[in-house]
Amino acid sequence: MRSQLIKKSFYVIGVISATFTCLFGILIFFIFSSNISEFLKEALNLHVTSSFVGGNVVKTFYDAEGDDKGNGILVYPTNKNFENGALDLLSYTIHEPVYDAKWQKHSEYWQLDLKFKSSGEKTRNIMIYIGANNFDGKNTETLFDAAENISFNSEYPWTYALWIRDSKGTLYTKENEICDVQLEFLNEGKNVNVRIPIEKEELLKFYSSEVTWHYVICGAYSPWDKGGFSTIEKRKNISRGSVNSSSEHNQFIPKIFDILDDSMFIEKNQYEQLNSFDLKNYTKAIVQPHIVNMKEKENIINEYDELLEKVENLMKSENEENVISDNSKRSKALKLFKEGKSEEAKKIFKEIIIENPNDEVVLAYYGSCIAIEAGHSNVMDAVRLVNESYTYLDKAVELAEGKESEVDALMNRASVSESVPDGVFHKMEVAAKDYYKCAELSSENEVLQMYLLLKSAKAYESCGQKDNYEIIIRKVKSLIN
Amino acid sequence: MVSKIILSSLMTFIILFFVVLMNNFSFASIIYAAFLIYLFTRMTFANPKNKSKYRIIFQVVFAIFFCIAFIGDLYEERGSMAITASALGNSELPFCHIAIPQVMLPFIITKNIIFPARIAGHYASVASMICIWIAFTLILGRGWCSWACFYGGWEEGFSHVGKKRRINLLSKNKEIRNFQFAFFTFIVLVSLGEMASIYCEWFCPFKLVTEYSPMDSIPGLIAGVMFIVLFFGLVVVMPILSKRRTQCSMLCPFGAMASLTDKISLFKIKIDSEKCNGCLSCANNCPFGSIDIKTIKEKKGSPEITCAKCGKCVESCPQKAISFEFSFAKGCGKHKNAATKFGKIFEPLVQPENLFRFAAFSFGVVMSSSFVIKSINIIFNAIVKLF
Numbered sequence: 069m070r071s072q073l074i075k076k077s078f079y080v081i082g083v084i085s086a087t088f089t090c091l092f093g094i095l096i097f098f099i100f101s102s103n104i105s106e107f108l109k110e111a112l113n114l115h116v117t118s119s120f121v122g123g124n125v126v127k128t129f130y131d132a133e134g135d136d137k138g139n140g141i142l143v144y145p146t147n148k149n150f151e152n153g154a155l156d157l158l159s160y161t162i163h164e165p166v167y168d169a170k171w172q173k174h175s176e177y178w179q180l181d182l183k184f185k186s187s188g189e190k191t192r193n194i195m196i197y198i199g200a201n202n203f204d205g206k207n208t209e210t211l212f213d214a215a216e217n218i219s220f221n222s223e224y225p226w227t228y229a230l231w232i233r234d235s236k237g238t239l240y241t242k243e244n245e246i247c248d249v250q251l252e253f254l255n256e257g258k259n260v261n262v263r264i265p266i267e268k269e270e271l272l273k274f275y276s277s278e279v280t281w282h283y284v285i286c287g288a289y290s291p292w293d294k295g296g297f298s299t300i301e302k303r304k305n306i307s308r309g310s311v312n313s314s315s316e317h318n319q320f321i322p323k324i325f326d327i328l329d330d331s332m333f334i335e336k337n338q339y340e341q342l343n344s345f346d347l348k349n350y351t352k353a354i355v356q357p358h359i360v361n362m363k364e365k366e367n368i369i370n371e372y373d374e375l376l377e378k379v380e381n382l383m384k385s386e387n388e389e390n391v392i393s394d395n396s397k398r399s400k401a402l403k404l405f406k407e408g409k410s411e412e413a414k415k416i417f418k419e420i421i422i423e424n425p426n427d428e429v430v431l432a433y434y435g436s437c438i439a440i441e442a443g444h445s446n447v448m449d450a451v452r453l454v455n456e457s458y459t460y461l462d463k464a465v466e467l468a469e470g471k472e473s474e475v476d477a478l479m480n481r482a483s484v485s486e487s488v489p490d491g492v493f494h495k496m497e498v499a500a501k502d503y504y505k506c507a508e509l510s511s512e513n514e515v516l517q518m519y520l521l522l523k524s525a526k527a528y529e530s531c532g533q534k535d536n537y538e539i540i541i542r543k544v545k546s547l548i549n
Numbered sequence: 550m551v552s553k554i555i556l557s558s559l560m561t562f563i564i565l566f567f568v569v570l571m572n573n574f575s576f577a578s579i580i581y582a583a584f585l586i587y588l589f590t591r592m593t594f595a596n597p598k599n600k601s602k603y604r605i606i607f608q609v610v611f612a613i614f615f616c617i618a619f620i621g622d623l624y625e626e627r628g629s630m631a632i633t634a635s636a637l638g639n640s641e642l643p644f645c646h647i648a649i650p651q652v653m654l655p656f657i658i659t660k661n662i663i664f665p666a667r668i669a670g671h672y673a674s675v676a677s678m679i680c681i682w683i684a685f686t687l688i689l690g691r692g693w694c695s696w697a698c699f700y701g702g703w704e705e706g707f708s709h710v711g712k713k714r715r716i717n718l719l720s721k722n723k724e725i726r727n728f729q730f731a732f733f734t735f736i737v738l739v740s741l742g743e744m745a746s747i748y749c750e751w752f753c754p755f756k757l758v759t760e761y762s763p764m765d766s767i768p769g770l771i772a773g774v775m776f777i778v779l780f781f782g783l784v785v786v787m788p789i790l791s792k793r794r795t796q797c798s799m800l801c802p803f804g805a806m807a808s809l810t811d812k813i814s815l816f817k818i819k820i821d822s823e824k825c826n827g828c829l830s831c832a833n834n835c836p837f838g839s840i841d842i843k844t845i846k847e848k849k850g851s852p853e854i855t856c857a858k859c860g861k862c863v864e865s866c867p868q869k870a871i872s873f874e875f876s877f878a879k880g881c882g883k884h885k886n887a888a889t890k891f892g893k894i895f896e897p898l899v900q901p902e903n904l905f906r907f908a909a910f911s912f913g914v915v916m917s918s919s920f921v922i923k924s925i926n927i928i929f930n931a932i933v934k935l936f
Contacts, residue, residue, distance in 0.1 A: 078877070079875075079877065079878060082875060082877040082878075083875065083899055086815050086875060086899075086901075086904060087898070087899050087904060089688060089815070089908070090688065090815075090904040090905070090907055090908035090911075091559060091904070091907065093688070094563075094684075094688070094908055094911040094912060094915070095563055095566075095911065097684050098567065098915045101677065101680055101681070102677070104680050105669055105674070105676035105677040105679075105680040106669055106676070108669075108676045108679060108680055109668055109669040109675075109676040112656075113660065114656075114662060114668045114669070114675055114676055115660075115661065115662065115668060116640045116661065116662050116664070116665055116666065116668065116675075117659070117661040117662065117663050117665075117744065118661070120637060120638070120640055120665035121638060121639070121640050121665070122638065168744075170663070170743070170744065170745035170750075171632075171637060171665065171745065171750065171762070172634075172637065173634060250634065252634055252635045252638050253635075254635055254638075254639060261635075261638055263638075447566070448565075448566060448570060451566075451570045451571060452570060455573050492571070532667075532668075532669065
């Protein structure tokens with residue numbers, strides 16, 4: 069009798085749970101599915117077999133942004149194909165050599181990744197010189213004579229040279245061409261992934277290298293010049309690279325716009341290296357290598373909290389409260405908004421929008437007010453309100469482009485994008501990009517710039533773009549130092 | 550009646566939220582929502598003999614529109630349906646549920662996913678698909694195959710093309726089932742040995758309507774011939790001739806795995822042996838071959854392990870001997886009807902069949918919402934361009 073009663077109670081509980089699960093549980097599950105899957109990813113530590121994505125990363129070197137001026141005086145060719153930043157190397161990643169890779173063109177390969185500021189694979193001429201402890205090369209001059217106008221540290225001679233130009237890549241020794249390499253241009257050509265097939269017997273020694281060293285060199289591509297490195301001349305408005313008109317030109321200036329130069333690993337900076345030529349003794353500039361211990365795996369930078377604390381302390385010491393002085397409707401609404409009275413501010417913003425529908429600042433703040441309202445609403449209204457807020461925020465950003473108010477518009481959109489659930493609206497990447505652009509526009513206020521960069525880094529991390537996160541963190545670190 | 554109205558209203562709310570609101574009240578979303586509301590309401594109020602007609606319509610629409618959206622996406626991103634090296638190198642291949650049984654053992658052993666898919670943050674990422682699979686398994690078990698599988702609709706559709714059954718596979722049910730489990734074991738073990746998703750690479754027939762490896766090498770060409778032959782053989786021709794879902798019941802490793810994990814779900818199909826007169830109408834109508842002559846003769850009380858809870862047996866039984874049941878109801882004695890008026894009104898609401906249909910349809914609605922709307926837009930744009 070008692071066991072029957074227990075069974076009955078169990079059945080009743082079961083029916084109630086099943087009813088709730090079927091009628092409401094699925095709805096709730098899908099609303100929170102992105103959070104659940106994020107949790108699952110973290111809990112199970114999910115990641116794809118490294119052979120699909122180039123093998124385990126051994127090391128990533130970062131190069132300063134905006135240093136694409138060669139020895140400091142070069143200016144880009146005027147040809148319109150040379151997009152600003154196309155030759156600006158940002159990072160260089162070395163992977164472990166991979167074997168027995170599935171679904172790939174080459175089952176044995178070694179991947180190297182380059183990241184540039186802007187797209188322009190047709191305009192770049194990249195040379196990567198590689199040496200290792202178990203290679204026998206003794207080369208300290210460039211692959212093609214009189215091409216780049218540089219030489220290399222004699223303690224670290226190269227054995228293999230990888231030439232990437234015009235969407236084609238080839239591996240050479242000083243004497244021979246070895247093979248073509250597989251190239252992938254990703255992210256509109258900003259990222260170049262190089263896969264060196266190492267099935268050949270002579271290349272198998274890549275697997276056993278304990279230490280490798282790398283010289284990464286980027287010039288402007290010209291099919292008619294030696295080694296594809298466009299000649300540098302002292303003239304303006306020519307399609308080749310040129311020396312800044314105010315600077316002195318000589319034949320020893322390297323025909324290079326950017327080299328890999330990670331300040332954490334190289335003592336001499338790029339300008340010092342590329343200016344180390346000696347006119348009296350006729351010696352070329354000497355470039356320094358980046359040395360990698362292939363048996364050590366990279367530690368991912370995790371200094372966000374530490375950096376944020378530092379920047380917030382710096383921000384506290386600066387009194388940057390903007391005092392709104394005039395008595396216009398707009399100022400009044402902005403003041404109310406900053407005091408947290410968004411509902412009252414929203415009404416005034418609405419009135420202003422009716423009078424002037426193209427006031428980008430008001431549109432931006434009005435969009436934020438709607439998003440704040442969404443935060444206090446039920447799920448159905450929240451989705452509708454967030455979508456509505458973006459019609460104003462997007463319009464504000466569009467109207468503000470190039471104006472002083474651009475930061476305001478971007479900041480509003482970034483903070484809304486950062487706050488709304490990414491699983492539903494997919495706006496985290498928008499937040500990351502907007503914060504980054506705000507940081508670029510706030511270069512006069514370094515502390516604010518660092519803060520915005522950190523916000524951007526965090527947003528990039530949240531949407532899974534780890535490399536962008538790391539690049540920005542490095543940038544903030546260099547700004548703090 | 551009241552419970553049917555409640556169920557339809559609740560479903561309308563879910564449809565409006567996930568289809569219309571989440572797609573910003575777009576025209577396509579309103580059309581699709583209207584279709585879904587109509588379909589569910591008709592299904593809820595329909596004669597018990599006709600309910601599965603609406604499920605079939607839903608699954609066929611889901612499958613076709615899924616493929617249109619998927620191929621549209623591929624052409625937008627890559628310009629073709631062939632997998633590119635950059636999609637592989639960036640780990641951007643969409644992850645589908647069929648890959649789950651292949652990646653599980655290698656993941657347990659190596660802690661790596663042997664499939665170049667995005668891990669999280671995307672509708673077809675590894676984490677999101679595993680998440681949906683777990684939720685579905687716990688609630689509906691192998692009901693996935695008859696309600697939410699975005700490939701199953703192809704076979705479902707083709708199995709209803711012909712009026713007459715040309716090949717009767719009833720006597721081969723057991724062999725087909727055994728073959729599916731043997732093939733599942735083979736796929737799991739070879740995937741583990743090779744550390745690659747072997748079924749996806751060589752056998753999956755749905756590559757013809759989704760994406761495939763470029764056929765620029767001998768292995769690529771062999772794989773290409775295989776998926777074309779398997780698609781036309783098992784997804785088109787055999788379902789037309791046998792009126793069965795042959796690929797689902799013979800080859801699909803996910804189907805086999807879902808059968809094995811079905812025990813933990815909330816619902817099951819029960820055959821009342823006392824009422825059953827052995828007419829075999831259920832066995833003849835089962836698209837998954839889950840009811841054998843032996844199942845009925847030996848009075849097993851439930852279909853075989855591969856039952857996908859499509860409900861066809863329930864409506865085909867002239868004796869009303871087959872019904873949906875809660876899995877946890879075993880040993881609780883006979884269900885008593887509600888005694889009060891209030892209870893009588895709400896009793897149908899907690900009936901396993903209604904709850905199962907509601908839950909399965911909800912999954913389908915949410916999973917199909919973005920695909921179908923994208924497809925409607927693709928079709929509209931194509932028509933506009935044409936004229």
